[in-house]
Amino acid sequence: RFRFSAAEGTLCVLSQNLLPAQPRKHKLFPLLERCATDYEIISFLSVLSHRSVCTARCKYSGQTVCLKVYNKKKLSNESRGFQMSLRQVYREVRNFGKVTGHENIVLLFCAFENDAAVVLVQEWDPLFASLTTTFQWQRAKPNVVANLASGMLLALRRLHSLNVLHGDLKPDNVLCNSKTGEVKVLDFGLSLDLSRETPSFPTGTLPYCEPEVVYSLLLAPNSEAQRCLQHRFSSKASLKSDIWSLGVIVFELSTGILPFDSMIKQKCIELIVYSDVQSNCELTGLQEQFINRALTKDPERRPSAEQLAADEFLQPKRLSQIWQKFHESISCHSLQDTCVPKLCGPYNQL
Structure with a gap:
């Protein structure tokens, strides 16, 4: 299992623009920056060699969220078969951030990374x-x-x-x-x-x-x-x-x-x-x-x-x-402008 470690240090985070253009009813994080030590893991939902999904509690807001954690050491340089690449993970963050905010799509609060992992912080509803x-x-x-x-x-x-x-x-x-x-x-x-x-x-x-x-x-x-x-x-x-x-x-x-x-x-x-x-x-x-x-x-x-x-x-x-x-x-009218997140690091370089 890939677990968070306090020794991993401060992680790079996405800008506030990743939040949806039309926020739904949820507790927004009081602080913009997030790192792995900001969350207490509650339980693991699934564990693979390259990716783990777990529920966690934000120490600041008390909100329960779902963390999708990609272990960078287990990702390949290129996607082959079932083996995912880091580039593919960055693509997921970018595309998820682009479409989030709709009531029929799970909400992406933010995402961050360091040398060990890329983490997506998503909404969690036990119902x-x-x-x-x-x-x-x-x-x-x-x-x-x-x-x-x-x-x-x-x-x-x-x-x-x-x-x-x-x-x-x-x-x-x-x-x-x-x-x-x-x-x-x-x-x-x-x-x-x-x-x-x-x-x-x-x-x-x-x-x-x-x-x-x-x-x-x-x-x-x-x-x-x-x-x-x-x-x-x-x-x-x-x-x-x-x-x-x-x-x-x-x-x-x-x-x-x-x-x-x-x-x-x-x-x-x-x-x-x-x-x-x-x-x-x-x-x-x-x-x-x-x-x-x-x-x-x-x-x-x-x-x-x-x-x-x-x-x-x-x-x-x-x-x-x-x-x-x-x-x-x-049909002749243009689509309403959407809030496209400005992603940090290599996300926008794909």
Whole structure:
């Protein structure tokens, strides 16, 4: 386990601009600068060789937070497979800071680093649990699924309006409050700011990955049909990639199973690329329509988060029409300026 040490000294912190442009109800830290000794660890939530996640208490405010701690000694110079790089961690901090402040996205209070670690200080609410923990592969009622899908789409609309791809949307990375129905997206470790960089290799969790990305992982195509598909899936990850992942999650919540799944990696990839979503008796007509739209294999025909939010599964038909007309009427207006954090150290040099 990687633990904090008082001997690590004062850590570099982000500027106050990392706080959201529209602060929500939470206790702001009375001091701007933060270091590892400012927190008392309560319990560890997960421990990996390169990263630990724990709950901690701020000694100054008394607020309980979630600390995501990256051990620099275990990070590589370049991202390879499951091995993360320091550059990727800096990218996570920058992108997380760019999108934070939305009610459907976990709040990032600040981040700091020293020679040993990079630490992200995030909000913690014990009433929230991941979709995996909450449902445990059990089917959810259609109205519950619709509410969860709406919350995820609100988060995606925020990300995509800022040209940020989440890149790893899955039940483990979506929190919900089972009492209030609130939804929050977290974990921007594989996120990309598409206004700054272009995806260069497949990322994400395989059963939730989109066909245009995993196609490159298939063995060399042999048939004419496969060569035609290669032309269709020649594009790389885009904002539409998150929409596909959302469709997989909605199918899984609705049926208790994944639409494309196999213990064998190549078989799973083939299912994602070549197979259609199978009809399921657990799905209502509107659920099936929503899922089929989200799981459109051609990314150019796949709806955006804005378009999918107006689907009848999420809203009554008349309200759906009003919603669509409203967004068409404001589509010509520019997006509201967002508060982009000014990050210290090497963050902005990426």
